[in-house]
Amino acid sequence: MSVTHGTESTAGPAPGGPPPEETSSTGASGPDPAAMAAVTAAARAALPPEAIIDDHLRLRTYECDGLAHYKVTPALVVLPETAGQVAAVVRACHDHGVPFVARGSGTGLSGGALPRKDGVLIVLSRMRTIREIRREDQRAVVEPGVINLDITRAATPDGYYYAPDPSSQQVCSIGGNVAENSGGAHCLKYGFTTTHVVGAEFVTPAGEIVQLGGTAPDPPGYDLLGAVVGSEGTLGIATAVTVRLVRLPEEVRTLLAGFRTTDDAGAATSAIIGAGIVPAAIEMMDALAIEAAEAATRCDYPAGAGAVLVVELDGAAAEVAHEHELVERLCREHGAFELRDARDPAERALIWKGRKSAFAAVGRISPDYIVQDGVIPRTALPEVLRRIAELSSGSGVRVANVFHAGDGNLHPLVLFDDAVPGEAEEAERVSAAILDLCIEHGGSITGEHGVGHDKKKHMGRMFSDVDLDVMQLVRCAFDPDSLCNPGKVFPTPRLCGERPGRKAGVHPLQAAGVADIF
Numbered sequence: 001m002s003v004t005h006g007t008e009s010t011a012g013p014a015p016g017g018p019p020p021e022e023t024s025s026t027g028a029s030g031p032d033p034a035a036m037a038a039v040t041a042a043a044r045a046a047l048p049p050e051a052i053i054d055d056h057l058r059l060r061t062y063e064c065d066g067l068a069h070y071k072v073t074p075a076l077v078v079l080p081e082t083a084g085q086v087a088a089v090v091r092a093c094h095d096h097g098v099p100f101v102a103r104g105s106g107t108g109l110s111g112g113a114l115p116r117k118d119g120v121l122i123v124l125s126r127m128r129t130i131r132e133i134r135r136e137d138q139r140a141v142v143e144p145g146v147i148n149l150d151i152t153r154a155a156t157p158d159g160y161y162y163a164p165d166p167s168s169q170q171v172c173s174i175g176g177n178v179a180e181n182s183g184g185a186h187c188l189k190y191g192f193t194t195t196h197v198v199g200a201e202f203v204t205p206a207g208e209i210v211q212l213g214g215t216a217p218d219p220p221g222y223d224l225l226g227a228v229v230g231s232e233g234t235l236g237i238a239t240a241v242t243v244r245l246v247r248l249p250e251e252v253r254t255l256l257a258g259f260r261t262t263d264d265a266g267a268a269t270s271a272i273i274g275a276g277i278v279p280a281a282i283e284m285m286d287a288l289a290i291e292a293a294e295a296a297t298r299c300d301y302p303a304g305a306g307a308v309l310v311v312e313l314d315g316a317a318a319e320v321a322h323e324h325e326l327v328e329r330l331c332r333e334h335g336a337f338e339l340r341d342a343r344d345p346a347e348r349a350l351i352w353k354g355r356k357s358a359f360a361a362v363g364r365i366s367p368d369y370i371v372q373d374g375v376i377p378r379t380a381l382p383e384v385l386r387r388i389a390e391l392s393s394g395s396g397v398r399v400a401n402v403f404h405a406g407d408g409n410l411h412p413l414v415l416f417d418d419a420v421p422g423e424a425e426e427a428e429r430v431s432a433a434i435l436d437l438c439i440e441h442g443g444s445i446t447g448e449h450g451v452g453h454d455k456k457k458h459m460g461r462m463f464s465d466v467d468l469d470v471m472q473l474v475r476c477a478f479d480p481d482s483l484c485n486p487g488k489v490f491p492t493p494r495l496c497g498e499r500p501g502r503k504a505g506v507h508p509l510q511a512a513g514v515a516d517i518f
């Protein structure tokens with residue numbers, strides 16, 4: 001379950017299922033004292049004293065990520081400043097069989113950086129140096145704790161920016177973005193993080209520092225960088241990332257369109273893409289999301305709108321002017337009753353403020369809520385939104401929709417009040433049913449927030465056992481001892497000794513002679 005509006009007091013207990021402390025996937029039995037003492041000693045030898053936290057109260061600062069619903073206090077927290085320090089800690093964990101979890105800014109919404117009670121949390125937030133901006137190569141080399149937006153801030157004077165822009169871009173780290181293959185409003189045109197990462201310095205689960213990818217395109221051999229991007233911190237730790245920079249466009253135009261219904265707004269989205277236009281962004285919000293954004297940011301969206309679209313066009317001025325005319329026409333043809341063009345950067349910022357603060361804004365209209373994250377083919381939007389509305393009216397659970405309409409990435413916000421008995425459970429039921437809708441319509445259980453701890457239980461709904469075992473073989477090739485962020489992504493422990501032990505019997509892939517168990 002994805003409850004984000006979480007402070008300790010507002011985030012309720014997980015409806016259904018034991019809290020994570022009781023499950024083996026969070027190391028609930030606690031650390032092996034001798035192993036942890038050895039790792040702590042190694043960390044003290046490699047890092048300055050202020051970079052090591054073992055005091056219980058201070059450890060609790062790190063007990064959850066953006067999904068405040070799940071909490072586990074780690075046995076040890078380290079805050080390295082160099083790749084060498086990361087490698088030293090990882091090597092000690094490897095040598096003594098202690099699990100470890102990487103953490104960037106802790107804004108993840110799937111519990112990916114949820115610590116292990118028996119393990120070490122390696123926090124990369126002190127590795128914040130932008131090592132190089134190479135204008136001639138259109139590349140930047142940055143440390144993993146660098147904040148997403150800071151890359152753009154550093155590149156802008158040279159006429160460049162970093163395109164992937166999660167709504168959390170003011171706080172999330174590039175290391176977390178790489179691990180989650182994060183998306184954002186502008187990924188419709190420019191692609192997700194994976195399109196923009198060309199190299200990484202990487203600490204393997206054995207504590208070796210290796211280089212993956214590089215500045216030159218298409219290195220020979222397996223695409224190990226491709227495997228690492230989106231692997232949710234389960235294959236090792238990125239200690240530097242080489243990213244592609246994109247030229248700042250000559251012209252940017254941002255348009256706000258008000259529609260009576262989400263059906264109309266969805267149809268306008270399909271018509272725009274169908275006309276061959278790829279806007280930099282097309283974002284949609286429904287009436288409830290607009291109400292929340294209005295209350296929080298006074299963004300002045302069209303009164304009475306059942307849905308708004310934020311359409312951003314960028315590129316050469318002549319091209320943008322032509323596309324703008326076409327987008328306006330298509331919006332009107334599909335029922336837009338109000339069209340507003342941002343006349344200056346302040347108006348543009350206000351339009352985006354309403355959209356980008358939408359998650360937090362929902363706190364204005366509901367004490368608790370689940371941020372769901374799923375993806376569907378764009379053309380299924382009207383049907384899926386209708387079915388979500390039916391789920392909502394049938395259950396009495398309010399659902400606000402705010403999403404990247406251009407690439408079909410939904411973020412239904414399922415509202416509830418944890419103080420009212422039964423509401424959390426009903427919200428969880430609706431939230432899970434929304435994921436079923438996504439799968440049913442050819443989509444997936446996560447569009448961009450990842451599987452992490454939260455959604456591993458849903459993996460079996462998308463993948464067969466054989467599919468999951470093939471993925472595990474990749475994981476085991478990097479991490480045969482299952483020490484790197486164990487208990488995340490995969491629903492059940494299997495293969496290569498992932499605790500609590502190997503799957504019994506001969507695996508079908510072994511029997512077919514296509515894979516070995518390590």
Ligand SMILES: Cc1cc2nc3c(=O)[nH]c(=O)nc-3n(C[C@H](O)[C@H](O)[C@H](O)COP(=O)(O)OP(=O)(O)OC[C@H]3O[C@@H](n4cnc5c(N)ncnc54)[C@H](O)[C@@H]3O)c2cc1C
Nearest residue numbers: 104105106107108112166167173175176177179183233238
């Ligand atoms: C308000 C809000 C809005 C958001 N909007 C978006 C959005 O539009 N699009 C989107 O995709 N996400 C969004 N997110 C989710 C989140 O911000 C992203 O997943 C982000 O990439 C997480 O970065 P982080 O630094 O906080 O990572 P963390 O939460 O610290 O960690 C996330 C995962 O990355 C791993 N990890 C962290 N650093 C490293 C590293 N150096 N090497 C290897 N693994 C590592 C962790 O182990 C964990 O599994 C949003 C979150 C919030 C709270």
